[in-house]
Amino acid sequence: MTEFTVTRAGVKRGELARRSGCNPETIRYYETTGLLPEPARTEAGHRLYSEADQSRLRFILRSRELDFTLAEIRGLLSLVDDGDYSCAEIHALTANHLKSVSRKISDLRTLERTLKRISSECAKGNEPDCPIIDALAGPAIG
Amino acid sequence: MTEFTVTRAGVKRGELARRSGCNPETIRYYETTGLLPEPARTEAGHRLYSEADQSRLRFILRSRELDFTLAEIRGLLSLVDDGDYSCAEIHALTANHLKSVSRKISDLRTLERTLKRISSECAKGNEPDCPIIDALAGPAIG
DNA sequence: CCTTGATCCTGTAGCCCCTACAGGGGGCAG
DNA sequence: CTGCCCCCTGTAGGGGCTACAGGATCAAGG
Numbered sequence: 001m002t003e004f005t006v007t008r009a010g011v012k013r014g015e016l017a018r019r020s021g022c023n024p025e026t027i028r029y030y031e032t033t034g035l036l037p038e039p040a041r042t043e044a045g046h047r048l049y050s051e052a053d054q055s056r057l058r059f060i061l062r063s064r065e066l067d068f069t070l071a072e073i074r075g076l077l078s079l080v081d082d083g084d085y086s087c088a089e090i091h092a093l094t095a096n097h098l099k100s101v102s103r104k105i106s107d108l109r110t111l112e113r114t115l116k117r118i119s120s121e122c123a124k125g126n127e128p129d130c131p132i133i134d135a136l137a138g139p140a141i142g
Numbered sequence: 143m144t145e146f147t148v149t150r151a152g153v154k155r156g157e158l159a160r161r162s163g164c165n166p167e168t169i170r171y172y173e174t175t176g177l178l179p180e181p182a183r184t185e186a187g188h189r190l191y192s193e194a195d196q197s198r199l200r201f202i203l204r205s206r207e208l209d210f211t212l213a214e215i216r217g218l219l220s221l222v223d224d225g226d227y228s229c230a231e232i233h234a235l236t237a238n239h240l241k242s243v244s245r246k247i248s249d250l251r252t253l254e255r256t257l258k259r260i261s262s263e264c265a266k267g268n269e270p271d272c273p274i275i276d277a278l279a280g281p282a283i284g
Numbered sequence: 285c286c287t288t289g290a291t292c293c294t295g296t297a298g299c300c301c302c303t304a305c306a307g308g309g310g311g312c313a314g
Numbered sequence: 315c316t317g318c319c320c321c322c323t324g325t326a327g328g329g330g331c332t333a334c335a336g337g338a339t340c341a342a343g344g
Contacts, residue, residue: 014320024321025303033301044310046321055279062278067253070301080275087272091264094274098257101250108247111209115240122233130229132236133222136204137197156291166292167332175330186339188292212330 010040010048020057027057035060035074068097152182152190162199169199177202177216210239 017024030036036056040048049057056077063073075093079085121131159166172178178198182190191199198219205215217235221227263273 012321023303026301028322029302042310042321044321046310059278064301066257066278067250076275076278085272085275086267087264087269087274088266090272090274091261091266094257094261094264098254098261101254101257105247105250105254108209108243108250112240112243112247115208115236115243119233119236119240122229122236124230124233125228130227130232132229132232133218133227136201136208136218154292165332168330170293171331184292184339186292188339206330 010050011054012042013047013049016049016054016057019054020061022057022061030057030060033070035070035077066097067101072097152192153196155189155191158191158196158199161196162203164199164203172199172202175212177212177219208239209243214239 011019013024013027017027027036031038036053039053040050042048059077060073063076064070068076072093076090079089079093118132118135121135123131153161155166155169159169169178173180178195181195182192184190201219202215205218206212210218214235218232221231221235260274260277263277265273
């Protein structure tokens, strides 16, 4: 066996993790949840990942960076795996996700405003009479 | 016993949940994690919540609305429980929380921009050649 | 008085997305 | 052959709930 052949045979879990920048345990987790297929194994039972496995993992990790849930990613992958997905379907899933991200942003901005308002009423003094606590203990926020 | 006395004796879990707008199970959960004290009980073992218990629950729920974590709320409550908290301490906790909210917002906005960009390159057609998939499968996001 | 149906109790398991351990077996360098 | 690191498996933990199952209690109606 040449070194070339060995390289093409695949990489083990730790190496795949290093290359893709994720935790080795995450890879195993994706396998148990069916996002990654069961990879080949060495005689000793060590996982061996092909180039295709590596691309698939990259796909998943990149989707996670975009905050797609694993369920959403499963949806994307199954479209791609079926092979006959349309661009429109993918766009719809993405648009849906985008909407939930935008909603989360606007919720957080409301939150941020409220926190700033409550916080600005505080004299930061040493007296225990705190308007923040009053706001939390009081009848309503808003 | 007058009806007045009975009313002051407290409410059961379901009623407390209804009044405060949370799930009854949440109340029990807050008890097991020590955020709420063990309440009084009827002879049959049913929980009976006092006015003080109700205020404390409202405090927790309102803090949760502001996205404080339960750990942060525990911190706030223990300051209040100790009695000798200063306004400055409370302000510091709040400012800290505000910072993490703001960070989350800016992360999500970056995300939103990326999703919009990727999404806008999509023709939404029926061909399976999708730039979103390409972006996810490709070498890097950004 | 008895039955229904709501509510209460307890303990436990599930959700999401990992992360971390324990207790063992491989693989390679010195 | 002795380290040392990696790999394997199964399982538990985190945060913040929520939802059962299997039983007891309660309040109201017939």
